[in-house]
Amino acid sequence: MSVSWTFQPAEWIELRDAVRRAGVPALVDHAARAWQAAKSQPYSAKYFLRGWTGVQAPTAYTGPRAVAGPPSKNQEYLDDMAQMAAELREQRLAAERQAAGGNA
Template sequence: MTAAGVTVRWPFTGDQWFPILGLIEKAGVPALVAHAQRDFQHKGGDIGSARYFVSGWRQLPPHAAPGTQRPRLRAVSGWQPYQQPPASAFANDLGF
């Protein structure tokens, strides 16, 4: 996280590290760091402890298993990109 510009204290001791390790396993380090970086920048760097991030980290979705194929994102088959209609389509009897 320091390499991403997030410098905070890590006050966890003993078994307090187990939830953090579980979050690393669930969401992955890149997701945790990205979340922390957004919060850190949003707060203007006014975060002193990594404890601040834990509740947000718990809400992150699990990362996909290795080898998982990304699904197609188009929900409607035959989708066409929007095209601006010709200017004549906006003409009316009043000359606007």
């Protein structure tokens, strides 16, 4: 990409704020996607400025987290099946213990 970087003072401030907020990698990524989607090749960085002002700081991945609210019917079913499986395992272990004790 080769574009002109002729900005008005207020536009330089907008660019500075976007860099501070979102970081250079996020702005480069946005520019690359905008460049590919452009109907004609942009000649000025002003083409990207409006999009850059809307780019937000990337969110940090914090891993999976619980969803608030009542459990779904599917989750209730899965919980019931897990409980049944635990009970059946316990019954089988008890039967195995009894069989092992009866053979001694």
